[in-house]
Every structure is written in C-alpha cells, then in structure tokens.
Amino acid sequence: MNSSKTVGLADVAREAGVSLATASRALNSAYGVAATTRERVAEVARRLEYVASPEASRLATGATRSVALVVPHLDRWYFGEMVGGLEEVLREAGHDVLLYHVGDPEGRHAFFEHLPARRKVDAVVVVAVPVTDHERRRLELMGVTIVAAGGQDATYPYVSIDDAAAVRQATEHLLRLGHRRIAMITAVDPDRTDQPVHRGRTRGFYEAMVRADVPVDEELVVATTWGGVQAAEAMENLLSIRELPTAVLAHSDEMALGAMRTIRRAGLRVPEDISVIGIDDHPLAELVDLTTVRQPVRDQGLQAAHLLLALLRGQKPNLAQKLPTRVVVRSTTTTAREKQPSPAHPAPDTTSH
Amino acid sequence: MNSSKTVGLADVAREAGVSLATASRALNSAYGVAATTRERVAEVARRLEYVASPEASRLATGATRSVALVVPHLDRWYFGEMVGGLEEVLREAGHDVLLYHVGDPEGRHAFFEHLPARRKVDAVVVVAVPVTDHERRRLELMGVTIVAAGGQDATYPYVSIDDAAAVRQATEHLLRLGHRRIAMITAVDPDRTDQPVHRGRTRGFYEAMVRADVPVDEELVVATTWGGVQAAEAMENLLSIRELPTAVLAHSDEMALGAMRTIRRAGLRVPEDISVIGIDDHPLAELVDLTTVRQPVRDQGLQAAHLLLALLRGQKPNLAQKLPTRVVVRSTTTTAREKQPSPAHPAPDTTSH
DNA sequence: CCCCTTTTCGGAAGCGCTTCCGAATATGAT
DNA sequence: ATCATATTCGGAAGCGCTTCCGAAAAGGGG
Numbered sequence: 001m002n003s004s005k006t007v008g009l010a011d012v013a014r015e016a017g018v019s020l021a022t023a024s025r026a027l028n029s030a031y032g033v034a035a036t037t038r039e040r041v042a043e044v045a046r047r048l049e050y051v052a053s054p055e056a057s058r059l060a061t062g063a064t065r066s067v068a069l070v071v072p073h074l075d076r077w078y079f080g081e082m083v084g085g086l087e088e089v090l091r092e093a094g095h096d097v098l099l100y101h102v103g104d105p106e107g108r109h110a111f112f113e114h115l116p117a118r119r120k121v122d123a124v125v126v127v128a129v130p131v132t133d134h135e136r137r138r139l140e141l142m143g144v145t146i147v148a149a150g151g152q153d154a155t156y157p158y159v160s161i162d163d164a165a166a167v168r169q170a171t172e173h174l175l176r177l178g179h180r181r182i183a184m185i186t187a188v189d190p191d192r193t194d195q196p197v198h199r200g201r202t203r204g205f206y207e208a209m210v211r212a213d214v215p216v217d218e219e220l221v222v223a224t225t226w227g228g229v230q231a232a233e234a235m236e237n238l239l240s241i242r243e244l245p246t247a248v249l250a251h252s253d254e255m256a257l258g259a260m261r262t263i264r265r266a267g268l269r270v271p272e273d274i275s276v277i278g279i280d281d282h283p284l285a286e287l288v289d290l291t292t293v294r295q296p297v298r299d300q301g302l303q304a305a306h307l308l309l310a311l312l313r314g315q316k317p318n319l320a321q322k323l324p325t326r327v328v329v330r331s332t333t334t335t336a337r338e339k340q341p342s343p344a345h346p347a348p349d350t351t352s353h
Numbered sequence: 354m355n356s357s358k359t360v361g362l363a364d365v366a367r368e369a370g371v372s373l374a375t376a377s378r379a380l381n382s383a384y385g386v387a388a389t390t391r392e393r394v395a396e397v398a399r400r401l402e403y404v405a406s407p408e409a410s411r412l413a414t415g416a417t418r419s420v421a422l423v424v425p426h427l428d429r430w431y432f433g434e435m436v437g438g439l440e441e442v443l444r445e446a447g448h449d450v451l452l453y454h455v456g457d458p459e460g461r462h463a464f465f466e467h468l469p470a471r472r473k474v475d476a477v478v479v480v481a482v483p484v485t486d487h488e489r490r491r492l493e494l495m496g497v498t499i500v501a502a503g504g505q506d507a508t509y510p511y512v513s514i515d516d517a518a519a520v521r522q523a524t525e526h527l528l529r530l531g532h533r534r535i536a537m538i539t540a541v542d543p544d545r546t547d548q549p550v551h552r553g554r555t556r557g558f559y560e561a562m563v564r565a566d567v568p569v570d571e572e573l574v575v576a577t578t579w580g581g582v583q584a585a586e587a588m589e590n591l592l593s594i595r596e597l598p599t600a601v602l603a604h605s606d607e608m609a610l611g612a613m614r615t616i617r618r619a620g621l622r623v624p625e626d627i628s629v630i631g632i633d634d635h636p637l638a639e640l641v642d643l644t645t646v647r648q649p650v651r652d653q654g655l656q657a658a659h660l661l662l663a664l665l666r667g668q669k670p671n672l673a674q675k676l677p678t679r680v681v682v683r684s685t686t687t688t689a690r691e692k693q694p695s696p697a698h699p700a701p702d703t704t705s706h
Numbered sequence: 707c708c709c710c711t712t713t714t715c716g717g718a719a720g721c722g723c724t725t726c727c728g729a730a731t732a733t734g735a736t
Numbered sequence: 737a738t739c740a741t742a743t744t745c746g747g748a749a750g751c752g753c754t755t756c757c758g759a760a761a762a763g764g765g766g
Contacts, residue, residue: 006472008722008723009722009723010722010723018745018746019745019746019747020722020723020724020746020747021724021725021745021746021747021748022744022745022746024723024724024725025724025725025744025745028724030724030725032743032744032745033743033744033745034743034744034745037744037745049494051468051471051472052472052722052723053412053472053721053722053723054472054473055408055411055412055417055472055721055722055723056412056721056722056723056724056751057722057723057724058408058723058751059406059408059409059412059721059722059723059724059751059752059753060722060723060724060725060750060751061723061724061725061751062751064408066451069452073433073437074433074434074436074437074440075430075433075434075437075636075651076433077428077430077433079433080427080428080429080430080432080433081427081428083427083452084426084427084428084454087427087452087454088454091453091454091469096451096469096473097451097452097453098419098449098450098451098452099422099436099440099450099451099452100444100450101437101440101441101444115404116444116449118404119359119404119405119406119407119408120407120449141402228636228637228639228640229639229640232640254636254637254640257637257640257641258640260640261640261641261642283428283581283607284581284607284610284637286581286582287581287582287585287607287610287611287613287614288610288614288641289614298428361752361753362752362753363752363753371715371716372715372716372717373716373717373752373753373754374715374716374717374718374754374755375714375715375716377753377754377755378714378715378754378755381754383754383755385713385714385715386713386714386715387713387714387715390714390715405752405753406751406752406753408751408752408753409721409751409752409753409754410752410753410754411721411753412721412722412723412751412752412753412754413720413721413752413753413754413755414721414753414754414755415721
C-alpha cells in the first residue's frame with residue numbers, strides 16, 4: 001500500500017551533495033548558506049517530493065506549530081462559522097488545528113482534568129466558553145498562550161462583540177418603532193449554573209430602556225437556555241401574561257424563531273401583533289425575513305487567530321477587541337400596534353401552575 | 354510564564370529507581386515488566402503529573418495517532434454536525450483530530466497539491482467531498498487509510514445515507530397527498546463542474562415518479578447550487594411557468610426555506626397553494642414547521658469514525674454503510690389543491706430574457 | 707544442590723531533524 | 737602579498753521516547 005520508502009532529509013542532502021546540517025539550513029532558509037547551495041537543495045527537495053517529518057522537527061525545536069481549538073458545540077452555526085475563521089488564518093500561517101469538543105459537563109471535566117492537548121500545542125483558543133477559576137488554573141498548567149474568541153470572557157486576550165451594545169441596538173430599534181412593552185427572552189448557559197443569564201446582553205437591554213426612560217416590566221423578561229424550542233416554551237409564558245408585549249427581543253436568531261412559532265400557533269401575527277427581533281444574523285434569518293442584529297462571527301474568528309499569531313510572535317497586539325454589530329431590518333418588526341389583539345385561538349395553557 | 358521544567362520520562366525513571374527502558378515499558382503496560390514495578394512507576398508518574406511527549410513517541414514508533422478531517426464547509430449545519438460525531442469517537446479512542454478546510458477551488462487545490470497533512474496523520478476522512486481522480490491519486494500519496502463520511506462517494510469505505518431513497522420518500526409523500534405536478538430544485542456542487550447535479554437525489558425522484566406512473570414535466574426540475582438564496586431564485590423561475598406546480602421538493606432544508614420565501618413573496622400560501630418539502634431535518638426546520646426527510650447526520654459521523662478505527666485495527670468492517678432516512682411530516686405539505694391559484698401579487702419578473 | 711528455562715530489567719541504538727561550534731575557504735583592507 | 741574578518745559548511749550532540757538484545761535474577765525439575 002505504502003509506496004516506496006519515504007524520503008528523508010538525509011536523502012535530499014546526499015542527492016544535493018551537502019551535509020545534513022546544510023540541507024536543513026537551506027530548507028529552512030536560515031542564514032548562513034550560499035544562495036546557490038540553497039537553490040540546489042531546494043530543487044532536489046522538490047524533485048524528490050520531500051516533506052519534513054513534523055515529529056522530528058518538533059522534537060528538535062520544541063515548537064509544535066499547532067494550536068488547539070476548544071469548542072462547546074459543533075452543531076450550531078455560530079461555532080462552525082467561528083471555527084472556520086480561526087482555521088483559515090491558522091492554517092495559512094502554517095499551523096495545525098486540533099479540535100477539542102467539550103460539550104456536556106462530563107466532556108468538559110474530562111478535558112480540563114486530562115488536558116489531552118498538553119504538550120501538543122503552542123496555544124489554545126477557547127471559543128465562546130466561559131471558564132471557571134478552576135478550569136483556568138488547569139489550563140495554565142499547559143503553559144501556553146491562550147486567547148478567547150467570542151463569548152463574554154475577559155480572562156484572556158479576546159476578540160468578541162460588545163454584547164451590551166448589540167442588545168442596546170436591538171432595543172433601540174424597537175423603541176424607535178414606538179414599542180414600550182418589550183419582552184426579552186434571555187439565554188443562560190446550561191453548563192454554567194453560577195452565572196444565571198447572559199450578563200452583557202441583559203445589561204444592554206436595561207441600559208437602553210432607562211436611557212429612553214421606559215420602565216421595564218420584570219414580568220416581560222424571561223430566561224431560558226439557548227435553543228429554539230426552549231425559547232418557544234418561554235414565549236408561551238410570555239403569552240400568558242395579562243397585558244401582552246408588543247415586541248420581543250430574543251438573545252439569538254434560533255430563539256427568535258422559536259418565539260415566532262409560538263406566537264403564530266397562538267393565532268397572533270408577526271409582526272402586526274408582536275414584533276420579533278433576534279441576534280446573530282444566522283444565514284437562515286434572511287430566508288425567513290427575520291429582523292436581527294448582525295454580528296460578524298467569521299471575522300471574530302479571523303481576528304482572534306491574528307491576535308493569537310501576534311502573541312506567539314511576541315508582539316504586543318490589542319488584547320481586547322470588540323467588533324461592531326448593526327441591526328438588519330427585515331420584516332418581523334414593525335410599528336407598535338395600538339390596542340391589545342384578540343387571539344384567534346387562545347394561547348396554550350400555561351396559566352399558572 | 355512556564356511553570357518549572359516539564360517532567361520527562363527520565364525523571365520518572367530516576368524517581369522510581371528503574372531504567373528508562375523499564376519506565377517506558379511500565380507506562381505502556383507492555384509485556385515484560387513485573388506487576389509491582391509497573392505499579393510503582395505508574396504511581397510516580399501520576400505524582401509527578403508526567404505526560405509523555407507525543408512528538409518523541411511518535412518519532413520513535415512511527416504512528417501519529419491522529420487523523421485528518423477534510424471538510425468543504427464549516428459554516429453549514431450538516432458539516433458541523435458531522436464533524437461533531439467524528440470528533441467524539443475519534444477523541445475517545447485517543448486520537449487527535451486535525452481539521453482541514455478545503456472550501457473554494459484554490460483552497461481545495463492547495464490542499465491536494467501540498468498535502469499539508471502528509472506525515473502528520475494515520476488516516477484521513479473526507480466528509481461529503483467528492484474527490485476527482487486526480488485528487489484521489491494525490492491523496493493516496495499519503496499512504497494512509499481513507500474513509501468517506503456522508504456525501505455520494507463510493508471511492509472509499511464510507512457511511513452515508515441512501516440519497517435516492519431519501520428523495521424517493523419525499524416524492525412518495527407528495528404523491529400520496531395527491532400531488533402530480535411536483536417540482537424539484539436540485540442541488541449542484543459548485544466545485545464540481547463535471548458532475549452537474551446530485552445524481553442520487555435526482556435519480557430517486559425519477560424512480561418514484563415512474564413507479565407511480567406519473568409523468569415528470571422536465572420544466573419543473575431546475576438546478577442550482579446549495580444555499581437558500583440560490584434556491585429562492587430557482588423558485589422564481591418555477592413560478593414563471595404557465596401551469597404552476599402544486600408541490601416542490603428541495604434537496605435541502607435551506608433550499609426549501611428559500612423556495613418558501615419566494616412563494617410567499619409572490620402572494621401564494623404554503624402549503625395551501627404549494628406544498629414544500631426539504632431534506633435534512635435541519636434543527637431550524639422544526640421551528641419553521643417544515644416537512645422534511647430526516648437524515649441522521651451525527652450518526653453518520655459516529656459510524657464513519659468507528660469504521661475508520663476498525664480499519665486501523667486491521668479488522669474487516671462493513672465497507673459500505675447506508676443509514677436510514679424517514680420523512681418528518683410537519684405543516685408545509687398538504688393535499689394537492691384542485692385549481693390554479695391566482696397570485697395576489699404577480700410573480701417577480703422572470704418571464705424570458 | 708545443580709543446570710536449564712523463564713522473567714525482569716538495563717544498555718544502547720536509533721527515530722529524523724535542528725543547531726552549536728569550529729574548520730575551511732573566501733573576501734577585503736592595507 | 738598579508739592578515740583580519742566574514743561567509744559557508746560539516747561534525748556531532750542532542751530533542752524524549754521506544755525497543756532490540758543480552759545480562760542478571762528468579763523459578764523449577766531432577
């Protein structure tokens with residue numbers, strides 16, 4: 001199966017009539033080798049299709065030239081997009097990208113206790129995963145550079161969006177349309193019991209409301225985990241309130257879609273009866289005409305990777321980068337209706353219990 | 354930054370009072386070391402938090418214990434899900450997972466010409482990427498085990514779904530609802546000009562139609578690249594046909610959503626005027642109540658990984674596995690209408706030019 | 707109690723590359 | 737032409753681990 005013997009540096013050196021040392025220097029275009037020699041060696045290497053053994057050079061140099069990506073989910077658009085961005089610049093910079101999925105609590109625990117990436121990477125980027133103090137300490141045991149991509153984590157050099165600003169933009173969009181009874185479905189990370197809701201995003205909402213001098217009805221802000229069906233359920237609660245909201249702001253597009261499903265099933269119309277706005281600008285948001293605030297996910301990945309590379313090079317980059325967001329108006333938001341709508345069908349039974 | 358010196362095998366050996374050779378054997382639980390010795394070494398290793406240098410052991414053994422994942426997109430649900438499945442079992446089996454994104458033609462070319470994974474992995478899994486003959490030849494240069502996950506490729510041991518069957522199921526669902534004028538929006542891979550449309554899926558449609566003895570109107574099958582907005586445009590063409598279809602079958606859920614947007618913008622209703630069915634059961638499909646045929650994506654990843662591991666172990670697993678699909682009925686399909694609907698607004702101008 | 711087999715372990719030779727150091731040769735100034 | 741300096745290159749010592757091979761120790765049978 002395996003064609004012939006793999007060619008090693010020794011073969012190249014012999015063929016080019018130089019020593020191993022010179023061959024190595026020539027190929028790494030290091031200083032101290034005559035231009036003509038370098039060219040000759042390079043030529044031979046090309047002809048022989050020589051590929052350096054990464055193991056050997058890593059052993060010799062100590063640098064692994066690879067970085068670990070620690071990701072909590074792979075199956076959500078946000079993470080795929082982020083990883084895509086990271087991978088692109090990392091790969092172009094000649095680094096290998098190792099993927100570590102730390103989904104559920106057990107997987108998470110396993111990762112931080114065993115540190116499978118130990119001794120294998122020069123750096124790790126945690127994407128949108130809030131690390132506990134203990135986990136941080138474990139990570140540091142690896143003794144490598146760490147950066148955060150996305151999420152709300154200031155423990156490491158990071159690039160993300162300004163979550164508060166994003167929600168503020170969404171809220172202001174609704175306020176501008178005349179909405180006053182604005183509901184918010186906040187997201188909480190299921191793995192992190194110590195931090196009940198998404199702090200930044202929630203804060204942005206309150207900021208915009210007080211700034212506009214509109215009182216917020218606490219009944220209208222509900223929390224749930226990320227995910228459409230969870231948000232759909234949360235929306236049921238919202239619909240069981242006496243005085244319905246005229247608009248709802250969800251912490252993600254998936255959640256917004258879930259809310260819309262509940263609204264429609266209750267016989268209400270979007271946006272005539274209730275406006276809906278999400279966050280992300282998920283690719284499908286365009287297809288369902290969802291108004292949302294767009295965040296540049298892929299860019300966050302790209303920037304985070306650049307940040308990491310700069311750090312690795314010993315430069316002093318900007319350690320805290322926030323990328324801008326902006327609202328994309330589509331057709332799920334409109335001006336606030338005047339009076340309470342009467343549902344065609346009553347809302348699902350979610351009265352009290 | 355780096356805490357103390359990393360402990361090496363030599364430290365463990367010294368501390369345990371044995372030779373390097375014995376320490377190595379003890380830790381790899383190889384044959385030929387007394388149980389008590391083994392235990393003592395293990396204990397010391399644990400206490401010192403010893404972690405073997407993967408570089409060194411790889412260099413010495415020749416096995417890399419890592420596998421490359423070659424993925425054409427990272428930002429689409431299907432691929433994230435697939436990668437998630439692969440990563441899970443591969444990681445549990447102690448392998449590292451290297452990610453290689455081969456998106457556009459240049460990236461693709463770069464990958465197959467430079468073979469960046471060369472000498473770095475024991476195996477590669479190509480996920481849903483059809484490889485050309487030339488690419489196949491390049492890949493083989495790596496001299497490693499190869500499997501395919503998803504997609505329509507029989508060049509390597511694979512696990513995927515039966516594409517023809519999936520579309521047949523979708524078509525039969527529509528036929529059962531009384532539809533006769535069924536349109537299909539087929540997907541074509543933009544990187545593969547030599548293979549115009551998705552063969553399997555397209556075939557399944559024709560099979561179901563002839564089996565039901567319903568003639569297919571060639572005007573009703575249109576091709577486009579994967580993606581919602583592309584499908585939306587394709588749908589515009591479909592709506593400019595004199596006698597409208599009563600149902601449309603899209604090759605993916607994203608495409609189905611695109612089609613729905615066009616239909617609704619044309620003032621027609623889904624499903625009353627036109628039924629829509631997709632393929633995949635994208636997580637958002639549930640939220641928008643899209644009827645679709647579900648394919649087990651994550652399972653394909655899991656199975657593919659197991660297949661790979663078996664191959665690596667020298668076993669003889671089933672080299673061609675097809676996982677079942679089934680239609681999930683939601684609310685975008687209903688019985689065929691009797692008469693031509695009259696659009697509230699005329700369809701967008703797509704008449705001839 | 708001796709000799710032969712089995713078990714346990716240490717020495718040492720790599721794995722394929724990088725890099726320090728010094729030798730050899732070339733370059734330039736005087 | 738001469739000497740100091742700069743350039744180019746080869747020898748050799750690792751990087752941290754695995755594993756072959758043989759020596760030493762332990763076990764067993766007569």
